[in-house]
C-alpha cells in the first residue's frame with residue numbers, strides 16, 4: 307500500500323519535473339527530490355530493510371564504481387526486456403543513454419520499459435571493452451553482469467535452475483570475468499579516460515580510424531546531471547597548455563583517478579560548466595583541485611538557477627556576465643558580424659570581431675560562446691581546427707544526440723526559449739568544426755564524410771525544425 311502511494315507520488319513528481327524543466331513559469335523540482343522519493347519508494351518496497359537513513363539510499367546510486375557481483379537479496383530486478391545472457395540492465399536505469407554512447411551495438415532504448423536494455427550480448431573483444439566502459443559510465447550502476455549463482459537464484463523452479471546450470475557456457479564465465487571493472491580480476495586497463503571518438507563517428511565503420519589527440523571521455527557520469535557526458539581536453543590558453551574539464555563527472559576516487567592520469571596531481575586548470583543542469587558536484591572538484599577555475603554563465607543565475615545552488619553565482623571563479631540588454635543576440639547571417647557573444651577562458655568578453663582574429667591567434671585554441679536557448683546561460687566551448695585535427699564544439703544540451711529520435715536534437719521539450727536556441731544553432735554553422743561533443747548521446751564526427759558540410763547542415767536543420775514546431 308505504502309509502495310503504491312509512493313510510486314504514484316514519484317511518477318507524478320517526475321512527470322511534473324520533466325514538464326517544468328527549464329521553463330521559467332513552473333516551480334522547479336530539483337532532481338535530488340525525485341531521487342529522494344525514488345529512494346523512499348525503494349525502501350518501502352524492500353520490507354526486509356530496517357527503516358533507517360541508509361534505507362533511503364537508492365540501491366546502486368551510492369557506489370562510485372559498480373560491483374561486479376550483486377547481493378542475492380537486495381539486488382534490483384533485471385529488466386525483462388534484456389536479451390538473455392550475462393550482461394543486463396536493472397530497474398534502476400534512469401534512461402540517460404550513456405551506455406548507448408559507449409556500446410551502441412550492445413545497449414539500446416526500450417521505450418516500453420522507459421529504459422535502456424541489453425539487446426545484444428557483447429561477443430567480440432571490442433564489444434566487451436565497450437560494454438565495460440558503459441558499465442563504468444552508468445550513473446546509477448544499473449549495468450550488471452550475472453554469475454551462474456545469480457542466474458540460478460533468478461530462476462523460480464528447480465527445473466529452471468538446472469536448465470540455467472546446464473546452459474552456462476565457458477563464454478558466459480569469460481564474460482563475467484572480462485566485465486569486472488577491477489584490473490586485478492582480469493588484467494584489463496581501467497575503461498577511463500578513453501579517447502573521444504573511439505567508437506563514435508557518424509559512420510560506425512570509419513570510427514576506429516580516428517580519435518583526437520588529448521581529448522577524452524572521463525566516464526563516471528553523474529546521476530545528478532542526468533548522466534550528462536563529462537570531457538577532458540588539453541588546449542593552448544593564453545600561450546600555455548591547459549587541461550579543461552567540460553561538465554562534472556560524479557566525484558569519487560574512480561573519476562578523480564581518471565582525471566589525474568591525464569593531468570597529473572594538480573588536476574585540470576579549468577572546469578567549464580555548460581549550463582546549470584550539469585553542474586552537480588562542482589564544489590567537490592574545486593575543493594579537490596585548489597587551482598581549478600570554474601566557469602559559469604550568469605544567465606543561468608537567479609530564477610533560472612533551478613537547482614537553488616547559489617554557490618554557482620558566488621563561489622565560482624569565473625562568472626560570465628550576460629550580454630547587456632541593449633545588445634541582443636547578434637545577427638547570425640551577417641558575415642561581417644560575430645555569430646555569438648564570446649569570452650576568453652579568463653572570462654573577458656571578446657570584441658565583436660573576435661571571429662576574424664581567433665582563427666589565426668597562436669596563443670588560444672579555444673573560445674567560450676554564449677549559446678542561449680536551452681537555458682539563458684548555456685555556453686559552448688569551441689576548439690578551433692589545427693592543421694592536423696578538426697574543430698570541436700562542446701555543446702552541453704544546446705545541441706546533442708537523442709537516442710529517442712536517433713538524430714541530433716536541441717531537446718525542444720526541455721528548452722527555455724526555443725526561438726533563441728534555433729538562432730544560436732544557426733550561428734554554429736558559421737564556425738569551422740567537424741566534431742560535436744554533446745552533453746548527451748553520441749559525439750558526431752563529420753570529418754570523414756565525403757559531403758560533410760551538407761550532412762552537418764541537414765542534421766542541424768532537422769534540430770532547428772524540431773525547435774520551431
Ligand code: SF4
Nearest residue numbers: 399400402403405444
Ligand atoms: S547508462 Fe543510463 S541508460 Fe544506460 S543503463 Fe545506465 S542509467 Fe540506464
